[in-house]
Amino acid sequence: MKNKLNYLRQYIPWLLIIFGIEVFSAILLWIADVRAFYSMLVLMILFTVIAIGLSCYILIRLEIKREKAFDDFLSRHDDDTKRRLLSVYGETHKNTVEMIISSVEKMQAQIKTESIKLSDYEDYVEIWAHEMKISLSLLTMILDNNQESLTGDVKFKLDYIRNQIGDKLAQILYYYRIRGEKRDFLFEDFNVAESIKEILEDYMPLLREKNFDIKIRDLDTNIYSDKRGFEFIIAQILSNAIKYAGDSPRLEIVIEKQDNFTMLKFTDNGCGVKDCDINHIFEKGFTGDSGDIRKKSTGMGLYLAKHLADDLKIKIDVKSKWMSYFEISLYISCNI
Structure with missing residues (x-):
């Protein structure tokens, strides 16, 4: 109910004008002929209620159609939804609606471009992380095969570096893993x-x-x-x-x-x-x-x-x- 009343908010001045005209007409009739005024009073009230009620119904239906057309345009964004949006707003708002459509199209094109760039960047980082993981595995193999030739201090530092790099690589890979739509859990x-x-x-x-x-x-x-x-x-x-x-x-x-x-x-x-x-x-x-x-x-x-x-x-x-x-x-x- 509140939403429907919100649709009418912008039309309140016009509805008040209609009501004012009805009241003014009733006053003129009362001045001209009191008997005619009282005999027509119920009919005038009924006509006013029907006129304002019908106006509210038509306006609410129009606003609902406009809202649906706009939602359809934002979700599907094709020629059909664009034409429907222009038709429900009519010639009066045509220029404004065309400006909105143009702005939305530019914004969506920019979002699409940035999404492609971001996707390419994420793919690059993930590939890089996997390549680094291979290099890290190679370093691990070299360390394991050369235990005797390395001094304790050197071995400790290399193990330390290997661990730090491995931890950061794991974080990168799992960051992309939790952001992805697919979960390859076993x-x-x-x-x-x-x-x-x-x-x-x-x-x-x-x-x-x-x-x-x-x-x-x-x-x-x-x-x-x-x-x-x-x-x-x-x-x-x-x-x-x-x-x-x-x-x-x-x-x-x-x-x-x-x-x-x-x-x-x-x-x-x-x-x-x-x-x-x-x-x-x-x-x-x-x-x-x-x-x-x-x-x-x-x-x-x-x-x-x-x-x-x-x-x-x-x-x-x-x-x-x-x-x-x-x-x-x-x-x-x-x-x-």
């Missing part, structure tokens, strides 16, 4: 302990550099999920713990069985998150107030992890106390 039954062991091995150079004390409990459990996606989420959590580690860093990883869920919990004694920031840590580009670390952060790791977790139906819960601890729990459903 759900399977796998062992949590084995997955986490592989990830810890990848991050071992960074963990050793920070002198992490890692405690693992009750991880020998199987879950049903996308293994690759699950491991990416764990890697981002681990990377976050390393990045914000304090003195004498500790990390505890534990699994608990709960009704229809398997809970995997990570607790570290890093700087944590302020209360005012905790609701924003999964936002794109959010880095919080972490001093010098903030300058080196991109705010993408947990953002990507949360998006991927949502796709895999994994619930994430976070608890933290500033300058004390940071705890992140994953709830993996047993009934996917």
Whole structure:
């Protein structure tokens, strides 16, 4: 009802003029002949109501047709919808409608051009990331085959660089993965302990550099999920713990069985998150107030992890106390 009244808002002055003319005519009749006025009063009121009501009906129908024609033009944007739009607005508004059509066509052409450019750029970045991944695999193979010829310091630095590049490449690839319409997930039954062991091995150079004390409990459990996606989420959590580690860093990883869920919990004694920031840590580009670390952060790791977790139906819960601890729990459903 409110929408229909909104259609009439622009016509209110004209409807008031019609009503005013009817009232003025009634006054003239009353002055000319009082008896005729009273005998015609009911008929005049009925005529006024019918005239204004019919006018409102016609105007509302016209505005609905105009709105539908405009919506059709914006959604389909072809010659047929263009002609229909011009016809419902008539000659009076023809120039204005043609200007709007021209502006919309220019804007849509520009959007199409920019979309093609963006798509080409995304394809290039994704291809580049895959090529870099191949180079990284080659570097890994060279390092593995030349363990004895490398000094401890050189090997550590190369492992460190390899890990950092691998982490950033994984973020790029998963960023495009979560933005795509298709989700190439492969759900399977796998062992949590084995997955986490592989990830810890990848991050071992960074963990050793920070002198992490890692405690693992009750991880020998199987879950049903996308293994690759699950491991990416764990890697981002681990990377976050390393990045914000304090003195004498500790990390505890534990699994608990709960009704229809398997809970995997990570607790570290890093700087944590302020209360005012905790609701924003999964936002794109959010880095919080972490001093010098903030300058080196991109705010993408947990953002990507949360998006991927949502796709895999994994619930994430976070608890933290500033300058004390940071705890992140994953709830993996047993009934996917």
